Amino acid sequence: MTLRSARILLAKRPVGLPTEDIYAFDEVDVPSVGEGRALVRNLYLALDPAIRGWMNESKGSYMPPIGVGEPVRSGNVSQVVESRIPGIEPGQIYQTLAAWEQFSVLDARSFHGRVETEPGVPVRSAVHLFGGSGLTAYFGLFDVGRPKAGETVVVSAASGSVGSLVGQMAKNAGARAVGITGGKDKARWLVDELGFDAAIDHRSEDLRVALKAACPKGVDVYFDSVGGEILDTVLGRINVGARVALCGAIASINATAPVPGPRNYVHLIAKRGCMQGFVTIDYMQRYPEARSAIATWVREGKLRYHEDVTKGLSNAPRSFLRLFDGTHRGKLMIELSEPEGM
């Protein structure tokens, strides 16, 4: 009997926020598994802002764009059904680079590490804790930001899946963590539940004034996922030797008109500051190191996480939009299926 797989395709490229008409739904026969490939059942799909970037017809990105007519690419947690790749066995669960579809046939490069279950941590948490979000937070903070004990680390999009981990990891490194988020409830959550030293609601507060109050000794490390005015304002308060880790630019990602660049980049000169971009997949050889550190922190209660899970493939487009409207906390994900045989 042939397996059938429901999929969501990119029917056309979005302009601005993705609308429903950029997607097409179909169902296809799952192809047979060729040599050097494996068939997986996708269990959980990570909804990441990066997907919006891949929807653009951009050259010069770190990955080719999603082709029009192809399934929407995503980081998933997947369980192996059949394998012709040595070392990958049916029943095993992996981080994968796959798509918004029930089943995928992948080559070895699309397997980004096996999911080791942690006591008390649901398998789905691998999609972010040990997947894109956790790895991005870890390498962006420690390799690009390089916080020292006692320094002040500021993170934007702080209640998102990456930012909420960055602030806690900064605390674990002995630094002071300040989060910038949109909404009073989210700001309170960062301080009360996640242990940030301070949090700023940029929607109700004057960011420049609030930043000065929250960072009386200036900013040593800034982990930026938004760009735009927030980046510009934080650059105005950096200390000598500051490191700005550029993770993304949500302010630009759906913009239909150019977003102004950061005028305060000039502060980098007198402050000998460094603004550096990074891409998590460059660190693939070191994923085990990051996952081991993350697992330890989770076990010790030093890394808390929050998930916003929606069931069903057909809900992916609507949930994906919530990345950009400020209504979520922690990780947005789609659950397609529970793991089998666990």
Added chain:
Amino acid sequence: MTLRSARILLAKRPVGLPTEDIYAFDEVDVPSVGEGRALVRNLYLALDPAIRGWMNESKGSYMPPIGVGEPVRSGNVSQVVESRIPGIEPGQIYQTLAAWEQFSVLDARSFHGRVETEPGVPVRSAVHLFGGSGLTAYFGLFDVGRPKAGETVVVSAASGSVGSLVGQMAKNAGARAVGITGGKDKARWLVDELGFDAAIDHRSEDLRVALKAACPKGVDVYFDSVGGEILDTVLGRINVGARVALCGAIASINATAPVPGPRNYVHLIAKRGCMQGFVTIDYMQRYPEARSAIATWVREGKLRYHEDVTKGLSNAPRSFLRLFDGTHRGKLMIELSEPEGM
């Protein structure tokens, strides 16, 4: 008999380009030389864009602003007249951080290295070759830009005192050197006289198109002294792992309205690029290394330089303006006095 010293003071802070009325001229008795200080005769004054920055009432710069009513600060070449600093002897010539004045009484920290005369190199060349310009080019290029053989190095303000050295140093490191300058004659000079691989006149050419033609393999290192649109355009063509050394922002330095920030900073993300500011005085311990390398290149004919010398202290304000109008090549300087006893 008391020595008299003519001086040029900052009478008020400029708005935009410095106008004549921001200066005051006076003449004072040279004070007696206290313990730990030395009296110097200033021979040559370097006219640097940094001076314009020091004229602003800015906090958070790497040096305090020039006080209103104080002499205009500058990097000079000076000859010692009288010394109460151990190791500094009358007749010796030094790089100094002094001012637009005939005589200065300085403490030890204002002496930035002894001028060693090179055969065939006039003493005045120390003001730039072995002073601010040469050191800025050397550390900005090699410590921040870090060009490898075969890489493409782009430098803006390329016919200025720093830029003209940066391009030649990049060539000496085996890289390809591309200069951006304002004017066809200056562009031709960079290629024909200084050995740049290509030069772009941003006034008559479309920079984006010309940059693509001059850098078919993209940009690995960009040494930026101007900011503004030029920085933005070059950021649009960086390669993976590119380094942008931020030396200054001439486009902003006299601006009375905010200059837009570089929108293309987002390219730093996918390209894993680094944009880093630097300040030359941080490298003071390593000035001898740089001066030795520069002397070797000059001896071997691998570093050519051009000077635009005006005599007389009273001409300093007018010559200083020429830094910003594109009419000079190489180093702008004021000659006050020839060295004595040489």
